Amino acid sequence: MASSEAIHEQALDWAVRTGDPAFTDWAGFTAWLEADPAHAQAYDAISASVAEGAELLRVAGPANDISASHEPVSQAPVSSRRRWLGGVLAASVALVVGVGLWQRERADLYEIATAPGEIRTLTMRDGTSIALSGQTTIELDHNDPRRARLKHGEALFTVRYDADAPFRVAVGEDRLVDIGTVFDVRLDRQGMSVAVSEGAVQFNPDAQNVRIDPGQRLSHDIATDRYVLSAVAVGQVGEWRQGRLTFEQASLERVASDLTRVTGIPFSAGAPGGKPASISGSVLIAPIRKDPQAIGDLLGLEVIRTADGWSLAPL
Amino acid sequence: MSVTDPSSSSGLESALLTYREQLLRFLRARGAGDAAEDILQEVWIRITTSNLGPVASPLAYLHTVANAVMVDRYRSVRQAEKRERDWADVHTGEGEVSSEPSAERQLTATQEAAKVLAMLDSLGPRVAAIFRRHRVDGLPQKAVAAELGVSLSTVEGDLRTAYRALAEWKARADGEER
16 A cells, blocks of 8 residues: 555646546546545545635636736836736735736737637626627737737627727727627627627727617628628627527528537538528527527528538528 | 437436446545445536536546536535534634624635635746636646646646645645644
């Protein structure tokens, strides 16, 4: 039997390895546990301590919502990595002690990504909230909480208005400036869309400079490279958060992409080259998550099982 | 629909049936004893009530959930023991009442959080950042390595350092209470 120190060392290794979602050697882990009941005890003690430590940090506040830094502004510049690391730690400390030093300087970017089917809401320091749909990546700036870049997916912004510091969102090549707003932004392979339910958004102030009002959707279709302003029911803006999706004369690709994002189940648009479909309808997400085939009856589509998911085709 | 669909709960259900014995064996090795069957039921409930995306490997996923259930059980048993100790202390007149007002508990948690942060800080900024990105923000170890521009083994080594310190912190905290 190994000494308790040796067991502790082995248990540390297993705790690190099993904590990663990529870990697969559960048979090896089982064999180690079976070798000595003390192994499970040592592993539990470490895992519980780590879980408790992580929970305390989580309660203290996510580092991505705050960007205070302990570094005095006058300090000599440090490398960007040091700054990033310092920022993360300083941010946590600042929240715990309740001290926030504002600092406007170079961008200090970080990314938040959601898995398919995962919905996550970020609350920013200024009270702005950003709900991320599944399969979505957003880039934020520790040094400027009024800036975001949607890299992929869909997000609903509920922005705390500040005339002196308008909230700016970059979406692909497009720029949005909010004018006190709730708005939904989507970016995927089909293109970009911005829908406003409250307030207004100024679209590409340096180019088109279009104002998007509540009940309007501005979209850019990659296939046609055209910007189109259309009407949207205010209640439908960001309704994926309430577990619903509404399509109006949507393409199969649009339906497949939106469904995949919110359900986490891979849908694809089948039969390329077929006549373009125009799909309208409103569906609840939960039943589709349980039974992907249910979408067929709801939207009048054929749903075919494929090797890696479900393919949609017009009936 | 097909029962082999790995991205739905029905796919996981069939995996759970297929790998039932293997999972029970894992739970027993984890210290579940006679409760292994009940705990497997708990694993299933947890899976059906969670917001689940596609699962690459159902077997690994089922183990991950089973492992998490076991860690949670361990923690709740320890907390119950602690409450019982506190209760006994009150009755022998040696300690504080355990049901503190929640504001006070919150303060205690804040102070503990500050302690954990200071401790992680003392291990170096990289260790603290890696721990936070992996355990608090939930990034896979490979993604943390890529983000910080270090190797996967550096991430593993730093996590090990952080875990060791947290285990010592917890052992100390429990010792102080007694």
